[in-house]
Structure formats: structure tokens, C-alpha cells
Amino acid sequence: MDLLRKLFAEALGTALLLSVVIGSGVMAERLCGGNTGLALLANALATVGGLYILIEVLGPVSGAHFNPAVSVVMACRGELASAALMPYVAAQLTGAVLGAWLAHAMFDMSLLQFSTKARSGMGQWIAEGVATFGLLLVILRAPAGRVAAMVAAYIGAAYWFTASTSFANPAAVFGRMFSDSFAGIAPTSAPGFVVAEFIGAAAAVGAHRLLSPPPRRTADASSPSSSAARHV
Numbered sequence: 001m002d003l004l005r006k007l008f009a010e011a012l013g014t015a016l017l018l019s020v021v022i023g024s025g026v027m028a029e030r031l032c033g034g035n036t037g038l039a040l041l042a043n044a045l046a047t048v049g050g051l052y053i054l055i056e057v058l059g060p061v062s063g064a065h066f067n068p069a070v071s072v073v074m075a076c077r078g079e080l081a082s083a084a085l086m087p088y089v090a091a092q093l094t095g096a097v098l099g100a101w102l103a104h105a106m107f108d109m110s111l112l113q114f115s116t117k118a119r120s121g122m123g124q125w126i127a128e129g130v131a132t133f134g135l136l137l138v139i140l141r142a143p144a145g146r147v148a149a150m151v152a153a154y155i156g157a158a159y160w161f162t163a164s165t166s167f168a169n170p171a172a173v174f175g176r177m178f179s180d181s182f183a184g185i186a187p188t189s190a191p192g193f194v195v196a197e198f199i200g201a202a203a204a205v206g207a208h209r210l211l212s213p214p215p216r217r218t219a220d221a222s223s224p225s226s227s228a229a230r231h232v
Helices: 002-031 036-062 068-076 082-106 122-141 147-161 170-177 187-211 224-230
Strands: none
Touching (some): 002 170, 068 082, 068 122, 068 170, 068 187, 082 170, 122 147, 122 187, 170 187
16 A cells, blocks of 8 residues: 555656646747747746645655656665566656646647657757756755755756756656647657666766765774774
């Protein structure tokens, strides 16, 4: 039952995150009169606010991963049971599609659609690697109690400093394939994004290890100092 509760939280959180990303993109595009920069700003601000709230609300339940790359890293670190990894990913991917459909329903759009927005090329792939690298590094190194704010702030910044507008999430890529909207991505562009995201996540783990101090070793029991200490 505890795992089911966590899986529900992951599916719900990912669905709501995708509905925020896609829905705010649709609203921004409709209201901004062709001003792409203003539409992106509105989309980014909505995502920052939504992501912060979702992490705060659902983090205590499931860890608020909403992202297969995060779940894989946490499983490798022993912070997520290996048996729970694939169910987590399945819940995230399912939630992502449901979130896209929810956004479409709210805006009277066709529920079933595929994006035609091509996002490809070396610059886009590098951008996704950088976006995911930064996201995972923030998650791994953020002080306790500040993860939600720091993750939301980073994603908001990465919307603007990366060429890809920072998907940084294989589940987001999956869900956005099913939305031919401002936030969509063509299915043919998705594999390159996902590969770049996992490479970025792996690089973040390596950087985190390099930035962390070496673990303190206890004194060798056979050393003269420790032997003397036992007799004091």
C-alpha cells in the first residue's frame, strides 16, 4: 500500500506538472498575439510556480521525482528501492500523457494529437544535457528544506538560458509528444532529447562526487594512537 501511495503521488504530480506546462503554453500563445518571447515568459513563470507547489505538496509522499532521470539517479544512490524504479517510471510516463490530455480538455482541444514541432540538432541536445545536469546537481546539493524553491528557480532560469527551453525530464518529453501546441515536441525529436538528458544526469552525479568532501575514516584500530586511547 505504501508503494501504491507513492506511485499515485508520482502519477498525479507528473500529470499536473504537464498540464501546467502545456496549458500555460496554450494560454500564453493565445493571449500574446504572436509575441513568442512574452509567451515563453508566461510559460516559464507558470511552470516555476506549479513546480514549486507540486514538490512541496507531494515531496513528503514520494520524493516528488516526476522525472525518470531523477528516479534512476536516486535508485543508483540507494535512496529509491530498485524494485520501485520501474513502477515509478511507469507512473511518471502515464501521468505525463494524462496531463497532456487534461490540458487539451481544458482548452477544448482534440485530446488525441501528436506534436509536429521539430526540436533537433546539436545545440538542442547540448542544451538538454546542460539543463538536466543543472537540475540533478541542484537536487543532489540543495540544502534540506530548500529543494523545491531551488529546483523551481533553476528550471525558470533554464527556460531562458538553454536553447531547448529546458525539458530536463524524459517524462516531460514523452507527454509533450502528445500535444501539438506551444510546448510540444515532435516524436522524431524525442530520442535525442532523452539521450542527452540521461547523459546530463550522469554527469551531474560525477560532478556531485567531485564536489563532495571525502568520507571521514575512523582511526585504524591497530594504530598506536587508537591503542593508547583505549587504555586511557
